[in-house]
Amino acid sequence: MTKGKKLFINNCSSCHGKKAQKTLNWKRTLKDGTYPPPPLNGTAHAWHHPKSQLERIILNGGQLYDGTMPAFKNVLNKEEISYIISYFQNFWNNEIYNTWFNNAGLTR
Numbered sequence: 001m002t003k004g005k006k007l008f009i010n011n012c013s014s015c016h017g018k019k020a021q022k023t024l025n026w027k028r029t030l031k032d033g034t035y036p037p038p039p040l041n042g043t044a045h046a047w048h049h050p051k052s053q054l055e056r057i058i059l060n061g062g063q064l065y066d067g068t069m070p071a072f073k074n075v076l077n078k079e080e081i082s083y084i085i086s087y088f089q090n091f092w093n094n095e096i097y098n099t100w101f102n103n104a105g106l107t108r
């Protein structure tokens with residue numbers, strides 16, 4: 001198992017699924033009005049965020065936008081977060097990856 005996969009399985013898969021595929025109905029709010037974990041596999045919009053923003057979300061969790069994702073800043077370092085981002089980027093197709101790569105300067 002690669003480092004990124006191991007870190008993802010241990011820290012993220014309980015919510016986002018082992019292959020970053022959860023949740024299918026990510027646009028529908030839950031009963032309490034919060035959003036479920038979106039897929040990170042290229043079918044939702046993780047790929048709209050430049051790497052710096054993906055890092056920020058993982059470090060700080062959902063607190064910045066009233067979300068429920070926990071913060072990982074006391075759990076993972078930047079290097080580990082990079083491995084994790086590479087792991088879920090493996091599921092993006094070439095078109096999505098290239099679009100992300102070419103727009104990585106966007107702020108959202």
Ligand code: HEC
Nearest residue numbers: 011012015035036037038044045046057058062067068069
């Ligand atoms: C307890 C459940 C939970 C865990 C564990 C979790 N997340 Fe999340 N994640 C969420 C939820 C819910 C959201 C949606 C925003 C919110 O409510 O905070 C989210 C959103 C995200 C987003 C933004 C996606 C987008 O389309 O904008 C990224 C990136 C992300 N998570 C990555 C991770 C990574 C990487 C890990 C492991 C280090 C992780 N998450 C662990 C629940 C979780």
